[in-house]
Amino acid sequence: MSSVEKRIGDLVEKHLGISDRSLLDSNVSELGVSSMDSVNFLKVVNQEFGTSIAPEVAAGFTRLRDLITHLEG
Known part of the structure; x- marks a missing residue:
């Protein structure tokens, strides 16, 4: 697990309750x-x-993984 993935996972848990x-x-629309x-x-x-x-x-991100990939890129 990358540090970006861990940080996003932590934020998802804290702010979205997942x-x-x-x-x-998973597809974001299914969450x-x-x-x-x-x-x-x-x-x-x-x-x-520190992004914008x-x-x-x-x-355009259909999965949270797409966001992670964008941040890692």
Whole structure:
């Protein structure tokens, strides 16, 4: 597990209440996360990683793993 994956997993658990790390490969729409929660989570990720991923870019991530790959790239 990469450090980015661990940090995202920790943020997902803290801010979205999802503790099952295997769900990082699940489709985001299947996780029951509202669009408002997704936007707020993106703000947290941007603060944590010092990035500025736009919501339009994040909308293209179908899995949390896609976000991790983007951050690692």
